[in-house]
Every structure is written in structure tokens, then in C-alpha cells.
Amino acid sequence: MKKALTLGLAASAVLVLAQAQAGEGGNNAKWEYSGYLKNETGLFQRRGTVIGERPSTTDTREHGAGEAMKFENSLVLFFNGDLVSNARLHGQVNIVSDIEAIDGYRGHQSYSQQDLLRELYVDTKAGKVDLRLGKQQLVWGTADGIKLLDIINPTDWREFTQNTMDESRIPVWMAKADVGVTPKDNLQFVVAQRQESRIPGLNQYGDKGHAFIMKGVDSITGPVNGFRNIVPEMGAISRTFFNFAAGGAFGGVPLNAINYMTVNDFATSANPMGNGVTGANMLNGLAYTYPAASGGISANTNLVDGGTTNWDANNPNSTFEYMSNATFATFDAFVNAKTAYVRDYPEETVPNLGLRYKSTLGRDFNYSLNYLWHYDPNPYIDMQWQGTSGENLTPTTSAGVDAFTGRPTTTVSLPGYGGAAGKVPTLLFTEKLNRIHSMGAAFDTSFDTASLGPVVARAEFLYQKETKTPVIDRTKLGYGDLVGGMRMEEADQFKYVLGADFSFLTNLMVNVQFIQFINLDYVDEAGSNGANSGRYTADQATLHLSNNLRKGAHYREFGSLFLSKPFGAEQQGRVNNITIAEESGGYWNRFDVEYGFTDALVGSFEVNNYFGNTNTMFGQFKESSNVQVGMKVLF
């Protein structure tokens, strides 16, 4: 269906072209071509390991300072042609090769910033209506460097926010109609193909080694900390304990009946299996140290955090520590468990629909009112247990009593499974898109001040209804209910940006912005059973086993400062610096210089530094800090 819609839109564009050609014979068409050849070479700034790079907990690989992260060569060609007096075709072709990129990111990717056919559209007019039909970008809003109303096109996050908006925005097939109601009032209607954003790591392959995988994504598909990979190893070690129990290791009690001992009981016990070995040592040995021949599984994932003295369920940083209240009977349900990752996207019969009203108040107070009914381009993940035949399994819970502490226990079961021959439960990760309503407004204006001279003020506001945000139920996760413990739930969001521009000194432009995100359905319910209890909205970008599945902020603030100044006798150079700070101590600083050596030869240099709290949106990319050098030949 997606192909059908794309083809339909393409056919519409071609039809317009054909009619135009028929009307004019194409004899008067004037074609213009331009473009550039570009090389961009990126190097890691410092020695380290990017998120999700290591394939196992015991792996020690690092990239070196100065090691290449990018060697991208591209040929970009623009072409424009007048078909008839009122129809003009524009196209952009991209041929890209990045030999330092990981598989899947080295060349052409449909609907990405490396799409071979980036744009192809026709501008025409039907009466008073301006039409743009075809594959294109459309931008709403007034904010700098942040996308609130700029949501019609999805985004390619392959370099997070380092790429220019023009490059990172993913063009989609679209019909846009602008009507000038009055000289000041403009109505815009948009019918656009729905397409998802490209988020490194958020796919069935996991993109191991990609430099810009967020911790939140690593928690899903990461080789060490992603539940996609953790669960099968949990299934393997569950099988080990199942076999131990079947062999009489727990006094002849089968695993599915051990609802009186939790992971924490076992790990903190001095001799849980009567063999003189501490529980922590046993757990560590079975998960890491012992090969299969010795009953271990030599796990690669973060089941336990290594060592025999690191067990601390009050400060969890490994899977079993988060599941410290899970009974051994619960692990019976996980025996031989597998995972699968699929996409379940809606048909494209319902496109994204948008409406914008834009006008001016007084002399120059420009404002817009915007509405978009669309699929949120940022996918979300649903988890569901499935049986051997693909049937959905509904976990059940049963109560018990902890023989060690006397507290009640909760055991999770998958009815009909649990070590039964031929029964393999699969935790299915389903990538989905959610249809939401986005309503917003933007304005910009300028005014004169005595002390600062002319000032431009701008703002952007966005209310989004029924977005999906992660809610972590640590109580459920604690007793082993993975699906109930990590859910995407609906929440309304309100976001806004306030910004202003000033000019200082000579040619120095200064822009400051204040940004706030408010989760209107924020969840924060305290638990009564230590760290592994309670329920809260998690930070989607950074929640991770290493940071206590980080709680999100009800009110989240950012500030940005942008400085820009030309240099050189002909101002052939420009130096820019942007700093973005998060309220919880994460920072991104980008310093860049562009210099035109000749009319056709432009060089660039940029330094991207991520620093501060490594559990923040920007700070998490500390090890991805980089230097990039570029050269562009225009033609």
C-alpha cells in the first residue's frame, strides 16, 4: 500500500508533467543544473567506546582518539526546469558513499539522507492556489536547531543533531497547496505520505558500532544491554536452573514450584545450593564464567554485572538485580525463551493531513496556527509474549511467600509453557507507529531596544495528543513481568521554545533560546519495596540498565546559545558556535568554521563535543565526540 501511495503521488506529478509537456510541447523548457562534490571526514576525538559497540560484557574494544568514524563522499545534483509558464520541475539526486560507516549506512538508503532521489516535485498554480506536488520537504515553525512544529518530514538521526536540517530531514511524497486568502493571510493544506524517522539501532539488526545509538535504543536492541538479546540468554540460564531443579538440586522441587525463593534470596545466600558456593558466586559463574560444558551459558549480555561481590539490588545495574524479586518459579516461564523483532506499520491508506494558517498582526508580528493529524514519525516498541505457533500468551501471576524474608512473592507464569517439551516462548518486539494530533503555533517579530538595538523574538508552541512514552513499572519488572514492567503508554505533551536574536560588536550575531518539554501525563508513583518497586515515566532517550532505568522529567528544560560571525577580507569565512545545555547537566558544543577558498571551493571544519552527565540526551554521546573536516567543490 505504501508503494501504491508513493506511485500514486509520483503518477500525479508525472501527469502534471505530461500535461505541461503536451500544452507546451516542451520546446521552451529551460533546464538548469548545479550541484557539488563533497568529502566529509570524521574522526573520534577521544579514546572510548560508543553506546552499544561492545558485543559482550567482557569485551574491551575501544576506538582510538583520531580513529575514523566517517569518510563520506557525495555527489549532489540539483536540476530545475520550466515545463510551461506555470509549472516548474525540481529534483535533487544524491550519490553517497561512506566507507567508514557500518553496514546499512554506507550508501543509498530509501527515505534517508542518503536517498538517491532526495527530491522530485513540480511547482505549479491552479488559479490562486500554489501547488507543490511530489517528493519534498516542508517546514513549519520558527525555532532554531530543534524540531517542534517541524514534524511533517521525518528525521534521519544518523548523526543525531549534527547534520544540517536540510540534510537530516527526510523528504516524502506530498501534495501542498497554498492559498493567499488576502495579501497577509495564507492557508496551507498538506497531504503527506507517512514515513518513520531513522533512529540508529532501532531495527532488527541493532546497528552495533553505530556512533549515535541512544541509550534508550540500546536498551531495546543493544548486544549487551538490550532486552532483545538479554531475554534469550535469560532463557538459557533458566534452562540451566530448570535442569538443576530436575536433577534434585533444590531438594527435588521442580523449578515451577520454587515460588518461595527470589533471585535476591539466591544471590545473597551463603550456600543456596548446598555446595558451599555463595549465591552471588554461583550466579556469576553460571552466567559468565562457566562454559556450557560446566552448566554455564557464558553470557554476553548484562545478566549480572560480573564479579562475586557486586550484587546490590538496591542499586541495580544488571538484569537480575532489576529482577531481584522474581521467584525461581517465574524463571520456569522463561525456559528456552527467544525474542523476535518485527515491524507492524499501518497501511498508508490514511496519509498525514495538515493545515496551517499564517498571517501578520500589525506591521511585522508574523504568526501561524498549525494542525497535523499524523503518524508520529518516531516509532515505539510494543512487547508481547508469543507461543511456539505465534499465538499470543497472556502472563498470569500467582502469590506465594518468601521463605527467606516472609514477604509475599509474585510468580509470573506463561500457561502451558515453562520447560515443556517443544514449547518455546518468544518475546516479540513490535515496532509500531502511533497516530497522534499535533496542534501548535509559532510567531516571530522584531522590535527596537535602546540597549540592544533591533531584536528578533520568536516562539514555537506544540501540544501533542496521545504520544507514546515509556512507563516503567519497577514492581512488575522486579518480579519478572517484563511486558508489564516496560510499557509504552499514551501521554499528552506540551513543548515550547522562546528565542531571541541580537547583534553585538561587529557582525556578531547572538541567538538565545529557552526550551521546555512538559509531559502532561507524567507518572511518578513511589514504591514500598526498595529500588525495585514503584512506577514512573522513563526518559525515552536515555533509560538504560546502567542508570537505574532513568526516570524522565515532568518538566524538562534546555537552553541554547548560538554565536555566528563572518571573517576574512571578503567575509569568505564564517565561524559559528552553538552550546545546548540540559537542565540535568548534559551539554553539546559545536564549533564550526566554513571558508570559501574560491567561488567553487569551500572548506569546513567542525568540532562536536558532548560532555557532562552521560545519562542525558546530549551527554550520553560523550564517547561520540568528533572532529569533522570537509571540502566541497561547487559546480
Place this chain on the structure above:
Amino acid sequence: MNRKSLSLAVGLMLASLSAWADNVPRSLPYPGGAPSADEIARQVYFVNHFYAVKNFSIERGQSGSITVIASRSAGEEPLTNTVERYLNNEYSDGETKAKDLAIFRSGKLNGTGMLIVDFVDDAKSQAYSIWLPALRKIRRFAQPAFDDAWGGTDFTFEDVTLRKPHHESHELQGKESFNECLMAMEIPAAQASGNLANLHKPACNHKGREVYKLKSTTKFQNWWYDYRISYVDTQSFADYRTEFFKDNKKIKIIDRDWAPLGLSDPRALKWRYWYGKNLVSNHETMASIPDDVVQYDTAKDESLWSEQTLSKINR
């Protein structure tokens, strides 16, 4: 937030808004008798704003010719940009004085567009809306500082657009004959290709014209110049040359080659080129406008001067 080329884009605007006087109306009559220094300044402002016509544009010629802006340091090869520009003076809403649209067509600025709105209220700063290809959106910018360099050229924003008559006091120093050719950028034969192939040669057709010698002294403190001398045609009020002085030393010259549009009003003129030279650094700038790119009093729809036009610019 990529605005690497912003200043250049703003700076290379071939603005006609080289303000000389307070709120000069389009209806300003041609002066009778001997005009005062202030009146001459107002007439020069009228000429520079093309108030004799409803709209004025420098477009792409049928032959593909286009306005070229070239800048170079002493001994270096010039850097160039090409531009189209559309000026509209016909507003009657009581708020808008003029709108100026520029679209850059080459180099790293290719596809950048700018819409400047000048208001009737002289105290109100101009509004700058710029289409930035790197963002694919229109962004508002604050009016630049008066002494900001105009995109690497030898013109400041004050020279080009921001100077108002009340920023200076004017003194008429008499009449004289303008007996020199205007200066122009000389391009060595080896470099005379592409955008540099057809720059105008030094104009000598104004030699012998009678001009007013107008001294204008800035009212700004510690400014980059103390005063300037302008040579203004006594009939058309074309300002052929302006010399800038600091500490009684000549520091900069701007020459403008004008040609008549052929209308009844002698003040209806078009530019052929601007030339500027910094006499301290020997840096030069030239904006060369081919004759066949000039259009005026066309039936262009007012909607051309809108953000909608900016958003339709393609690279």
C-alpha cells in the same frame, strides 16, 4: 542551525535603500530653484530608492546574463556572487514603504533568498526574512548594525541601506564639474572568465557633468568616518562618487555608474555598477549590472514580495 552564509547573504543584497533622508515620499517633487543641502540629500535618497518608478528589478537576462558582485583583496583573485533583485515601491497601507527581494544564484549562497521590508515609520528597524537552504525555512533576522561590513564588500550596511538623513548634518560646498572617469575593478585577462568575464569597464560618460559637492558629517560618536563628500548630478541627483574621510584622511571611495531609464523624470535612473575601494587596505568591490537585466514598472503581482516566494526558491 546552519547559518554559515547568513552575513554574506544579507551583505550582498543589492539594496537600493541607501538612505539619505528622512521619510522621503515617492511624491517628492523635482526641486525648483537652488536646492538646499538637505533638499539635495532628499533628492539623492529619492533616486537611490527608484522612487520614480513603481517597481524596479535586476533579473536574469534572456542571454543568461546576471548581476555579479565581485570582491577582492589586493593581489588576490576576486570572489563572486550572482544575484537577482526585485524592489517594489508601490504601497499605500500606511505602514509599508518598500519591499526588496533578493535571490542569490551562484556559489555557496545559491538558493538563498531575502525579503527586506522597509517601513514608513523611520524609527522602525527594517524586517529581514531570509530563506536559508541549509534549514529549508524562512528565518527572521535582526537588522544588522550600521557599521557591519556588507557581506565582505567595501560597503557597510549604513552605506547600503541604514543611513538616514538625520544621522548626518549636510553642507553644500558648491558646484563643480565632475572631471574624472568613475573607477571600476580591473580584471586581468587570465581571470576574465565565468562571472568575471563581463564586468563593466570604468565609466567616463559622466565626465564634464555639473555636480553638487555635498559634505555630510556623521552625528555618531567615534564613528568609522567623520564626514563624507558626495558628488551629485545637479540635474538627475545621481550621486556619482562618495569619498569618506577620517581624521581628514580619505579612507574610502564609492563610485556609482548611473544611466537614465528614459522616462520624463530626470531622476528615473538605473545603476550600471557600484564600485568601492578601501584606501587603507586596498580592498575592492564591484557590483556589475548588465543592461539587459533591468526591468521597471512591470505588472508583477504584489505576492512576489512575500515569504511564499522565498519558500519556492530552488537550488
